[in-house]
Amino acid sequence: MSDCKKRDNQSTYKKAIYSGTFDPITNGHMDIVCRATNIFDEVIIAVAKSELKKPMFSHEQRVAFAKAATKHLKGVRVIGFDTLLVDLATDLNINTIIRGLRAVSDFEYELQMGYANSSINKKIETLYLMPTLENAFVSSTIVREIIRFNGKFEHLIPSEVLECM
Template sequence: MRKACIYPGTFDPITNGHLDVIKRALTFFDKVVVAVAINDNKKPYFSIEDRIAMSKDATKNFGNVEVVAFDNLLVDFAKEQGVATVIRGLRAVSDFEYELQIGYANSSLWDKFETVYLMPTLQNAFISSSIVRSIYHYGGDVSHLVPKEILPLLKERYVSNI
């Protein structure tokens, strides 16, 4: 039996890049816990309820993905879940520098904590939630950037021209 991992983030909103990383993680782990950070410091565009709903809708056919919210230190959340491995997606060198620093900080808090870095496919490497939010905010078409499962929620709650 392989193990579970945690994929933390704000998922504001979940993107095709996120799904790409989740699919890759499922080749190494039996289960992925998508941990949606409440983190009001980042001032999310979408509510925690909508971010959870979008993440659940986007991953509902994966079978071995669980979506949960968390509002504490990632290391403490991981201990609560009994999971010592986190996955992080890397799109560019700038992501690596930031993620490496966070990874070291987390392992300084719990010596059993491991961070695994995964790259999305080249097709999804440019996608970020902030790019999606920017396009979306101005009424642009984001249907090629986000899972098709979340488009109804976006249309219903936020923008009428997606």
Template sequence: MTINQNSVKAVCPGSFDPITYGHIDIIERAAQLFPSVIVGVLKNPNKKPLFTAEERVELIKSATRHLPNVEVLFFSGLLVDFVRAVQGNLIIKGLRAISDFEIEFQMSLNNKRMAPEIETMFMMTKNEYSFLSSSMVKEVVQFGGEIKDLVPPEVAAALVNKFSIT
């Protein structure tokens, strides 16, 4: 299948609890490559996120406001159903390490089985974000550590507020 780069509507999915500079790196690079990027925020009823889906959407909108071709929406259910619903044709997944690839590769193959018309593209994050995860950020802030180099200021403030740290 050939996709014209100018007609791509890319979807960057994730839980983003919270969004980090690693996520933003992938979203910014996707926004440079494709005319339309949708950040799909997963609302998974089986997980207990720190931030609600609505809060995560607002934090991501704030962190990506400098990207005019990026839209942020939340979804639940299958990713391929969401991609079809927004008329997307490409899934972009960020990778940090080999362990990410193994999991993402399996999901990619299953998505391709369910939706052969949707392609998946993997992007490696920048070296300085290869260690970064939302879980690690939450743990660092919970114990009073510095996170200014890990998340945007509005996200840091929201985290501090969630953990009621003064």
């Protein structure tokens, strides 16, 4: 018999939060969102303001890009935020954070963040999802660099985002 105990506030309706700067949202992000919608009834994409990262696109643009990219997905909601993710999750009564892992290099940082979040709120669980091999190399950083040098990036972001740009 397992010592596993059901956590408080668990119900049959499952919600998760997927956060990031999404500068811009990419096909890799969408891959993770789609996988998460197969697991959860509601996935909230939380677009971080992240002024310290000096994003290429404004917070409003990034929220608009995420809304456009996910408008066809049932059970997905997009919000902007400028707080600790753990506080936002608590405010929204969510105890699962989704994070994407593309490579081993992502793992160390994401593991530290997961532990930090759990140290703040013990009810928080982090679920790590991997994109398909096709999207494993896609990152906002790569897309921004290609954009800066006027390269071809259209195949790396959702077509709805291109329309917004």
